[in-house]
Amino acid sequence: MKKRWVIGERDIDLELRLSRELSITPLVSRILINRGIRDVTSANEFLNISPSNLLDPFLLNDMEKAVSRLIKAIHEKSRILIYGDYDVDGVTASALYLEFFRRYRVDADLYIPDRIREGYSLNESAVQMARSRNTTVILTADCGTSSSRPVKLAQDLGIDVIVTDHHEPPAELPEAYALINPNRHDSIYPFKGLAGVGVAFKIVQAIYMTISSSSGLNGLNGLNSSNGLDSFLDLVALGTIADVAPLTGENRYLVKRGLELLTEGKRVGIKALKEVAGVKRGDVTVGTVGFMLAPRINASGRLSSAEAAVKLLTTCDHEDARHIADYLDRINQERQKIESKIKNEIRTKILNEVDIKNENVIVMASKDWHQGVIGIVASKIVDEFYRPCILISLHEDGTGKGSARSIPGFNIFKGLEECNDLLDKYGGHKYAAGLTIQGNNIPLLRDRLSSIVGNNLAEEDFVPRIIMDAEIDIEDINFPLLKEMAILPPYGISNPEPVIVTRGLVVTEPRILKGDHLKMKLKKGRAYFDSIGFSMATAYNGIINKSEKIDIAYTPELNLWNGMYGIQLKLKDIRVSEEVN
Known part of the structure; x- marks a missing residue:
């Protein structure tokens, strides 16, 4: 699919000022500006990641109430029920x-x-079960913001419900004992990007701060070397990355430090998981989590019970951890097979029966689709066809459970809000949501959502964009620049890898590697670099073979090979060159 190349307007005066005051190159200044960082204070916070990045947890609504109730439960050794979600975010929380x-x-x-x-989310039968066990507090993990009826039942039964969540809230919040969610409409918390596990961390941080303060041991934001709060950050990084939370604000510290702990692998379950996933020595990165560790944790909640994944992350027994990790790996392989079958079926249907250019949204349903994997498939359909997508697994009773995914520019949660009369239940985020619907309402949902999407997006919005940070000459790529750019990670949502445009390059030694990867050398003048395009060989082979020169969108990076570092250009897109010979 052809992509739009978008290069934003430059603010040269601001670039030069940041460059001068921060002692960085104008290119890195421009990258920061493109991420909304426009003053020295914000830039210093972004570049100098430390525990000081953490915000005061008591800025979150209801935090004092929640902390007081939980400390009371700790002192009284009361029975607490942790009620989690089945995805990686909920599992880690x-x-x-x-x-x-x-x-x-x-x-x-x-x-x-x-x-x-x-x-x-929380349900009434689980509340009744909690009562039968003499539970005094239900503490939710990554869920509960939309669970008004179960929360009211629990409160009526004398169980205090403390909701800790980050999902988009409804107009009316549940009447919980405390509801901790940075995205509450009345929240003054400065950072809205915490994942569910991030909110859980803020609860624990606040408890540590309270206990430390009363003991005269108050540390920096509750994070000192003696209390062990830091040791939770491997879990926080796992859940934050897997839930595709923005890697800005305090998430930068949480994830950076968490990745260091994941690299160390001191947690028994993490060590076992890395082994079965084939994660060898070296740094654990955002990509390692997203593509190797998180899918295995997620698999248990998709096809079986997510409690196995929680046990993996909390066990201290090496043999037990290895058995669970092996089990998760097998479940993940099964998930991949089911996912592939469903995806191929949907692709075939779209290619043969749908005029995709005239469709604003993809809404499909089937009794044969496994409810646990349709969310992943929906994401891949969005990637390929670049339309908001809802896939629905139909049940025997006529109801359907659906997963929705969207494209930049269209808030799928807000779209579902406009269709709420057609839905039994829904919830989620800007680009990902879940829903329950009666089967006979599916055609109505498709039609209305198509109209909503059409009214909110222009034709060009259905063409994927590549947002470029800058256009530079290839001669400007060097080791000192890449060393300076190394202060920008961790990369992810809201802090993507920098993308550069360079034009008029000559291709030499193109070859196709296993996995449809494109490897070639690119040169211009005296500059000469290796490049790699992952899964790009088939799509771009025609351009490479027919063009004297090419323009490329890419991320420059250091590549370790045979014990030596070299510069490699990681390709994002390729075009026939616009540069005149």
Whole structure:
């Protein structure tokens, strides 16, 4: 699919001022400006990642109430139920809470609903189960913001519900004992990008700060070397990256430090998971988590019980960890097979039966699709066809459980809000949501959502964009520049890898590697660099063979090969050169 190359307007005066005051190159200044960083203070916070990046957790609504109630439960050794979600964010948040309460010898139970049988978030039968176990506090992990009826039932039964979540809130919040969510409409918390596990971390941080303060041991934001709060950050990084949360604000510290802990692999379950995933020695990166570790954790909640993944992350037994990791790896392989089958079926249907150029949205349903994997498939359909997509798994009773994914520019959660009369239930984020719908309402949903998308997007919005940071000559790529750019990671949402444009390059030694990867050397004048285009060989081979010169969008990076570092251009897109000979 052809992509739009978009290069934003430059603010040269600001570039030069940041460059001068921060002692960085104008290119790095421009990259910062493109990420919304326009003053020296913000730039210093972004570049100098430290615990000081962490915000005061008591800025979150209801935090004092939640902390007081949980400290009371700790002192009284009350029974607490941790009620988690079944994705990686919910699993890591649940594991964080379990580990924290175990340190205080608190009797904390875990409940994660079955994705197929119970669905997302707190439910009334689980509340009744909690009452039968004499639970005094239900602490949710990455869920609960939209669970008004179950929350009211619990409160009526004398169980205090503390909701910790980050999902988009409804107009009316549940009447919980405390509701901690940075995205509450009345929230003054400065950073809205915390994942569910990030919110869980803020709860624990606030408890540590309160306990330390009363003991005269108040440390920096509750994060000192003696209290062990830092040790939770491998879990926070896993959940934050897997949930595609923005890697800006305090998430930069949480993820950077968490990746260091994941690299060390001191947590028994993480070590076992890395082994089965084939993660060898070297730094664990955002990509390692997103493509190798997180899918295996997610697989249990998609096809089986997510509690196995929580156990993996909290066990101290090496043999137990290895058995669970092997099990998750097998489940993940099964998930891949199911996903591939569904994706191929949908692709075939779209290519043969749908005039995609005249469709604003893809809405499809089937009784044969596994509810646990349609979200992943929906993401891949969006990547290929660049339309908002809802895939629905139909049940025997006529209802359907769906997963929705969207493209930049269209808030799928807001779109579903405009269709709420057609839905039994829905919830989620700007670009990802879940829903329950009666089968006979699916055609109505398709038509209305198509109209909503059409009214909100222009024709060009259905063409994927590559946002460029700058256009430079290839001679300007060198080791000192790449060393300076090394201060910009971790990369992810809201802080993507820098993308550069260079024009008029001559291709030499093109070859296709296993996996459809394109490897070639590119030169202009005396500059000469290796390049790699992952999964790009088939799509771009015609351009390479027919063009005297090419223009490229790419990320320059250091590549370690045979013990030596070299510069490599990681390709994003290729065009026939616009440069005149």
